Amino acid sequence: MKVDVLLGLQWGDEGKGKVVDVLTPNYDVIARFQGGPNAGHTLEFDGIKHVLNTIPSGIFHSNKMNVVGNGVVIDPILFMKEVDALTGMKVPINERMVISRKAHLILPTHRLLDAASEQAKGKKKIGSTLKGIGPTYMDKTGRNGLRVGDIESTNFEERYNNLKEKHIQLLSQFDFEYDLIEMETEWMKSIERFKSFVLVDSEHLINAQKKEGKRILAEGAQGTLLDIDFGSYPFVTSSNTITAGACTGLGVAPNQIGEVYGIFKAYCTRVGSGPFPTELEDEVGERMRKAGHEFGATTGRPRRCGWIDLPALKYACMINGVTQLIMTKADVLSEFETIKACTGYKYKGEVIDFMPFDVVGEELVPVYDELEGWSEDLTGLRSIDDIPATLQSYIDYLERILETPITIVSVGPDRSQTLMRESTWATA
Ligand code: IMP
Numbered sequence: 001m002k003v004d005v006l007l008g009l010q011w012g013d014e015g016k017g018k019v020v021d022v023l024t025p026n027y028d029v030i031a032r033f034q035g036g037p038n039a040g041h042t043l044e045f046d047g048i049k050h051v052l053n054t055i056p057s058g059i060f061h062s063n064k065m066n067v068v069g070n071g072v073v074i075d076p077i078l079f080m081k082e083v084d085a086l087t088g089m090k091v092p093i094n095e096r097m098v099i100s101r102k103a104h105l106i107l108p109t110h111r112l113l114d115a116a117s118e119q120a121k122g123k124k125k126i127g128s129t130l131k132g133i134g135p136t137y138m139d140k141t142g143r144n145g146l147r148v149g150d151i152e153s154t155n156f157e158e159r160y161n162n163l164k165e166k167h168i169q170l171l172s173q174f175d176f177e178y179d180l181i182e183m184e185t186e187w188m189k190s191i192e193r194f195k196s197f198v199l200v201d202s203e204h205l206i207n208a209q210k211k212e213g214k215r216i217l218a219e220g221a222q223g224t225l226l227d228i229d230f231g232s233y234p235f236v237t238s239s240n241t242i243t244a245g246a247c248t249g250l251g252v253a254p255n256q257i258g259e260v261y262g263i264f265k266a267y268c269t270r271v272g273s274g275p276f277p278t279e280l281e282d283e284v285g286e287r288m289r290k291a292g293h294e295f296g297a298t299t300g301r302p303r304r305c306g307w308i309d310l311p312a313l314k315y316a317c318m319i320n321g322v323t324q325l326i327m328t329k330a331d332v333l334s335e336f337e338t339i340k341a342c343t344g345y346k347y348k349g350e351v352i353d354f355m356p357f358d359v360v361g362e363e364l365v366p367v368y369d370e371l372e373g374w375s376e377d378l379t380g381l382r383s384i385d386d387i388p389a390t391l392q393s394y395i396d397y398l399e400r401i402l403e404t405p406i407t408i409v410s411v412g413p414d415r416s417q418t419l420m421r422e423s424t425w426a427t428a
Helices: 016-026 076-088 108-124 133-141 148-152 156-171 181-194 202-211 243-250 283-291 310-320 330-335 389-402
Strands: 003-008 029-032 041-045 048-052 065-068 097-100 198-200 216-219 257-265 268-270 304-306 324-328 338-347 350-352 365-372 406-410 418-420
Touching: 003 016, 003 243, 016 041, 016 216, 016 257, 016 324, 016 406, 016 418, 029 202, 065 202, 076 181, 097 202, 108 133, 108 156, 108 181, 148 156, 148 181, 148 198, 198 202, 202 216, 202 243, 216 243, 243 257, 257 310, 283 304, 283 330, 310 338, 310 389, 324 389, 338 389, 365 389, 389 406
Parallel strands: 003 216, 003 257, 029 065, 029 216, 065 097, 097 198, 257 324, 324 406
Antiparallel strands: 041 048, 268 304, 338 350, 338 365, 406 418
16 A cells, blocks of 8 residues: 555645544555644534644544654743643543654754744744744754654753753844743753653554554645745745655655545645735635634744735645645635636736746735636535536636646535535646
8 A cells, every 4th residue: 555645735734634534444554754843733513623833733543653754953941731621531541652763853942033033033933833943854864863863861961951052052143032941941841741652663564564564644834835845935834845855754655656546625825925916906806715714733823815826736746746735725715706826927028937046025916817706605515416507617717727636625624514516627
């Protein structure tokens, strides 16, 4: 059995958590491969909303193994908060989750460095979630990091102190005040609790599970346009959010990847700074934000909203080798009589259909197709056969341009609001 991957094709917040939860019954193992508590994966069922940050979205299902892979970065304090919330709901986490020894630890000083660096950037700030993600991945690639497996070693505290001292040196270069003591005490307590979890060499475990014929779903965080290599650099996160990230973040060989599910919203959002060619900074964007409840699950920040960007989506399909598309939040567009889809950009006097190398400071004016919308409320639909004809046309249009079948359409946050579809795109 090959490993399937599910990831975001835009700037994150596409609804990955909900869809992973819906697909979990088809899998035995759900494995997170990158990112950390900067993610906020929202799931809704039985009238209750749950937000997961580091824990994989298969955790609510019994008899499934959830793996936090080596590519993930973990803040023990936030992790324990997540654990406590789930334990309060009687989710037997220890029975359902294992953690890679090779995952890196976010130290309190990583969070401080994140905040100090953002503050120093002023107007050029990335809009980081300030969870310490960038500094932790910097220590990983700089070969200074502390890994989860290190907590089992006898000199862990010494190694922690050495790294902390390096960070304090760095912090002294910023005009930044902080109080480390309280954070540190809580962090150490959380590390103690962390020792009760099942730590594994997850690359061996995943490959062994695969050999046994177990079905594995790799769950991405953030989105392709936030990828460290292919996103809108420097306004990106610090990990590879793309299919290749599932290989390095779990130890799965590239030729062992099966289906790649690419998730996108029927429109587009972005939280934090950076280029967003189709952004609507007007009343239309405001209506989108309201209708889509577009506020960050992790930070509560209002998300920037705009029309769907097809050149960016095509790029994401190419980079990830997407085999199936999943469209979410189709219900939000019921708000609009006409829908726009960006097919290219006016840039330096010509129309181009790709994102140029450097869009920061350059004017990219979107070129739009205008399509008829649907006014019907989609949230009560339970079968794809009942969707309005204009939504069907929108789906056909997107499949034609993206050259990939759309096999799931989500019409609301609840598990039940998910329409499965047999695409005829390839034969049409
Ligand atoms: P960081 O990963 O917290 O450093 O944030 C870098 C950029 O990625 C910022 O613009 C964040 O808003 C954005 N970002 C990080 N994680 C997510 C996410 O899960 N969803 C959406 N945006 C994110």
